[in-house]
Amino acid sequence: MDKLVIQGAKPLHGAVRISGSKNAALPILLAALLVDGPIAYENVPRLRDIFTTLKLLNILGLATTFEDDRVAVAPAAALNHEAPYDLVKTMRASVLCLGPLLARLGRARVALPGGCAIGARPVNLHLSALEKMGAVFDLEAGYIEGRCDQLTGAHITFDFPTVGGTENLLMAASLAKGRTILENAAREPEISDLAEFLIAMGAKITGHGSTIITIDGVDSLHGGSYAIMPDRIEAGTYMVAAAITDGDLILEKCPFRELDAAVSKLREMGVGFTETPAGVRVFRQSELVNADVATLPYPGFPTDMQAQIMALMCLAKGAGSIKETIFENRYMHVQELVRLGAKIKVSGQNAFVHGVDRLIGAPVMASDLRASASLVLAGLAAHGTTEIQRVYHLDRGYESMEVKLSKVGADIVRARE
Known part of the structure; x- marks a missing residue:
């Protein structure tokens, strides 16, 4: 069984091509x-x-x-x-x-x-x-x-x-x-x-x-x-990757209009976006601040981006909340983020996140597809080594994620457990 090993706290710079949805x-x-x-x-x-x-x-x-x-x-x-x-x-x-x-x-x-x-x-x-x-x-x-x-x-x-x-x-x-x-x-x-x-x-x-x-x-x-149209959830995930590492990425073939709700919330948190001929540029425009998020059917905030924005909220200033209204059991990544130093409490549909100064690498385990992505994002920002087990979940929805991240400066490798 494969795992991903990440040496974190490295800003990402460069271009990422968004795959088909x-x-x-x-x-x-x-x-x-x-x-x-x-x-x-x-x-x-x-x-x-x-x-x-x-x-x-x-x-x-x-x-x-x-x-x-x-x-x-x-x-x-x-x-x-x-x-x-x-x-x-x-x-x-x-x-x-x-x-x-x-x-x-x-x-x-x-x-x-x-x-x-x-x-x-x-x-x-x-x-x-x-x-x-x-x-x-x-x-x-x-x-x-x-x-x-x-x-x-x-x-x-x-x-x-x-x-x-x-x-x-x-x-x-x-x-x-x-x-x-x-x-x-x-x-x-x-x-x-x-x-x-x-x-x-x-x-x-x-x-x-x-x-x-x-x-x-x-x-x-x-x-x-x-x-096939480009993958808006993959694009949203790499938007968070740029922000959480204080990086600067160009997302090629990015379905920007289809991500209005996620982009709006990320802007509220301090993430900047610029549409260019090469693609959508994503960068940290100001200090990250926390926000309140509720997942909703489209055109609302997508449930498939809930775990990823939670990873970003872990490092944002102040307190924020997430209300998961689509699926009743979609907070299984919380305990793994806590292992990295996050401060999160769950009560029913709601998760309350208090931002911390830094995350520290640790072994963690993926429970589902988007939870896997949130752990990769947290690992990219964390100081030290993060090992993510059960990444077969990730392979269900992200094409060559470690390859794409490596090309823009991440220290991430796939290894056998």
Whole structure:
């Protein structure tokens, strides 16, 4: 098992290229199940979850190749309908094959999903919405078994703006009979990217990016090419890396507009931003001061940036707070940050952070993807040596993070435990 070893307290300087978005690529790759022809994807990040998704597509009958940042998918002679537990247990996004399989085959058998241990994240919102489109589900031996004669359009109002539910229904409705209207839909940019991909393949979708999405089902989708959007959470993470080390970074291909809430909060804390022809420059504009943060569905502050901004708050002047409103179990990085010298107290949904003068390196353990990133950020700022174990979590969502950081001055190496 790999670990990262960081010699901290070194400012970062230089340029970091932002990779394609993991959270956009996963559903867009799974949407290949809906398409009759070959697809050429560009700007695909080389991540553990991407390779898992390609394995899943292979099992379901599609042929795939992955070279550099390009993925080619050839259509299947015959699709399989079962997504096995051995793959789904490692990645929650696997449940997004449910809608496409029902739309194409009228049946699906998908293992209940696994992934990061950051809360229950039930799939009931997906299932109840698909039931309104004519699907029937049974839960048997840890598998969701769905069937339908043909999905038909429906008017669906989500109880909560679920990202995965919106994506699953968006794909399923693309080949359903008639019109589907999704109300209280999630607005994340990655959902808009999925919609734009489907439109490029022949789907009829309007309203994506708003809370009401309208989909008029078509008989089939054709092949084509598509470039995945840049990863806004990776970009936000490197923004914090520049600030926490008192560095100065240029983020190439940075999706700046999609990070408005995070950028606004970082500016409030003393971080400076300048848009340049080369990319977005990020630097510490003044002394870091603490702030109050509440995670919210897009366009609010992203829950996937909560752990990273907490690492920055640990070294900011004064006291600040975080309220986690999306997931109920997303503070597992707190005790690890405390091991580095942070002062944090958790009470229910709330974490209270008192800034300290410095962090001191220590062995720590990652519990999930974004927690891993927060520990890397804290380690970059800490004095001495920080060893981060279980970095396989990091590899699920950050492409070659230690390589990118090394190129801008970090003393960080990957080693075997």
